[in-house]
Amino acid sequence: MSGSGIDDVHALEPEDFIEEVHSFEHWFEAVEGYLKGLDHGHLPDVAEALLTAEERDRLIATFCSYAVAETAALEASSGLIAIAPNRHAKIFLSTQTVDEGRHVEVMLHRLRELGVPDPEAEVERRAGPSVRNLRKKILQLVEAHEWDAAIFAQNVALETMEYTVFRAHARTADPITRDLLERVLRDERRHIGFGENELGRRIREDKKRRLWLGTVKSELDSLVLQTFEEAMEEIGVPRWDRPSLGRDYLETVNRLGLV
């Protein structure tokens, strides 16, 4: 399958596809396409928009919450490597860990670009309470070695929320923020896909595990919803537009049969 002469990728055997997409080499060749030549996560020639003091302050608060969410994903994905049940999951999580490290770094740098002298102190001071609670909850599940629940919390709940919020934000953001978020979103596609497929495989023929994950989901729902609402408020999405934005999460849990 090496080289450019691939007639039909869909003719791959399922095992070969799974081997390929979980590999470090696949990840490296994929991210090269959209991360090469950037300056701290965005194209170097994008000009900073003129923001009012209020817009800048709101954007700073938003990035503070994003930084907490990304730090949660960095800590959790690295912690999950040790308890991953197979090689594919371990290697994939090593690539996710690198992605999340990049996200934390570019988001803290965006805060510097917006005039924040000490981004980490700003994050500590201004990140929303719900995203902090979600971070705590995810890390508790990782520390308890609850593989299925932690993957659900991180790769389904947190990542789907980030995917939805970043997409909504990118639509109305200043050009630098939009470019940065659109490149983060390319990473998020892999993360949500990994979570759904990993859990889908594990609960396909294990009704008890599916029922138990449904309970985990119910316990997390209110926290996820609060965090989602907090993020929507920060980026200024009108209330009438929010239900459609929550659709991705509902569709995922429906496909997994966790309702």
Add this chain to the structure above:
Amino acid sequence: MSSVDVDPGADRTRGDADETPRRRYELEDLGFDEVPKKYRKFYRRWNGPGDTIAPNEALCPVCKVIIRSPRELRAGDRLYCMACMTRVRIVAGENGGLETETLY
């Protein structure tokens, strides 16, 4: 992306209840940069609900990327979304069209 010929053979790996020849498509790289270069021609971005999905294309239900095949798609076909690592199957939809479902 143009139809170039027909494929008279049944497919070993996929459902082929309809045995009429399938149209074949010459795929070209449409700039989808989220997968390694050698796989790019098999994917493109989705431009929202107004985007026309061709007979050799399907929308990934997980990450909403358009998956492209070199052949016209039919119910029972299996596709791979490399952007989100999902296997999907083409199924007949209630409105007579084709839809996708995830295969874990």
